[in-house]
Amino acid sequence: MSDPMLLKVDDLKMHFPVHGGIFYRQIATVFAVDGVSFALPHGKTLGLVGESGCGKSTVGRALLRLYDPTDGQVLFDERDITELKGEQLRELRLGMQMIFQDPFESLNPRHTIGDILEEPFIIHQMGSPAERRAKVLELLDKVGMPADAVHKYPHEFSGGQRQRIGIARSIALKPKLIICDEPVSALDVSIQSQILNLLLDLQQEMGMAYLFIAHDLSVIKHVSDQIAVMYLGRVVEIADSEDMYANPQHPYTQALIASIPVPDPRQRKDFKPLQGEVPSPLNPPPACHFVDRCAYVQEICHREKPMLRSLEDDGHQVACHFAGELRASQR
């Protein structure tokens, strides 16, 4: 039987050297991603959420091999992709595509929409010119764009329409996985919901999996089957969407959910916001990364790195020494 998991990431690390001084030696290391593990089943969505600098985008880029991971194993479709080169990489990207945050910068301004959408087929040498053009029209239709867009340039479209074009390009080769890196954060609310619906519809129709990266937990929860919360290069909690919201275990997840302004004036919060700021990834705290901001911090948190562990059998995993005990004491 084939593996139900499309993607298995095991202890992925992505460290960037910082050079400086007169001999331009390496003087420091940015621990952008510091041991991240998760698995994503076929046709499902994993949401990767966290604040700026937590390493969520770096994870996405490392998976696509836009960066070469420092360490760790990535199994995509039962194949280790961390060592692929040249032609094999091209083949990998047949199965894995990306949607970017900025629909203004990710489309070549000098190419028509037709050129942009035809390019994946040309690169992978698929179909005759006539077949390719038919496919381009089909793609435009799928993402709800008019056929006459073919002859237009990206600047003639609004942000939401450009994001539709970006989506059309990413589904062109019928990939098994699409990495969506903040696909709606540059869009207005009324447009954001259109794009989210489109992504959900396409997944239903075509059955691909999404790794959905965003900083907005409400958006993440809306599209994801499972959510992984990242903090300073590490996953601190993984759970089913509903469970993550109803029953957050890590103190950071709890604070993150409490910080989200609820669009209902009768639910105004009177809470003490999470204090302090995210420490620099150049010099993270040695054990638990959250120690400086955590309200429940104990001596062990400074000494021992908490491992991601399951509390029950429901797939809910938390990286905190005191997971399971915090909720009880809070209430």
Add this chain to the structure above:
Amino acid sequence: MSEPLLQVKHLATEFQTEQGLARALDDISFEVNAGETLGIVGESGCGKSVTSLSIMRLLPKPAGNIVQGEVIFDGQDLVQLPADDMHNIRGNRIAMIFQEPMTALNPVYRIGRQLGETLALHNPKMSKSDIRDASIRMLERVGIPAPERRLKEYPHQLSGGMRQRVMIAIALLCNPEILIADEPTTALDVTIQAQILQLLKDLQQETGMAIIFITHDLGVIAELCDRVLVMYGGRIIEQADINTLFDKPGHPYTRGLLKAIPRLDQPPKEELSTIRGMVPSLFDFPPGCRFQNRCDFVQERCRQETPELETYNDGQQVRCFRFRELVNE
């Protein structure tokens, strides 16, 4: 009832652009009362920022011009005020903070100098040591740790949240009666945003200043504001107190916006309701009601006539011909 602190009456602002004259604001009227927080919410290009720039007379010149209307503050019309007099009000009695503190702070001056400059400008008789003390006290008040050290630092040495705190400190130095906050937390992470919102609430309690809070985020509006203006296409399309707006939104646009937000208490992977079409640019608003080409309740009349902003129960104002029928649905 006392006089409102600020009254904006039929304000209209135009921009001269390559594509011709664009009316960015059309017939904007509202009031701000002492000590209240007024939210202005809308999507990109709706005119919410132009409103604040018009009040502050900070429109980019020569392109932007107020072509009509009055802004009454303390018995004077700010639109007609000579530049010198406006200078005394701006930053002193009405202060402003912006979305990106990095562009609003001067990158080559130390924090101490930027605070000191503001104090010296509006209080020419202050001594150097008084200025320093006042600066340190102010930084402490906005929750900046080790303020003496921060005075010697440059903006790039601070994080985004700290920079926004410095901006707030500068804005509050002269005890303004009104603080205009233009998307002050949009560039910040959500835990830092929560800190800044809490800070603004605390400072308002302390000083009694009025806040005009401009944002695209209805969550932030719900968290902070007493009253809300909803803008679309350079016009106010709804004005209501906070509970009314969220309980029974009047304008189809407001309703659509509220329904389109993904909420944490909804089950995942469900179809979101949407507003069809896209946010039009200043040049392609349809005739009549500017929302008519995206509205689910559009009628022939909406395509031809412009609805007025009319006042209904509880002071709720709505710019829609069909408000009375729709509100009972």
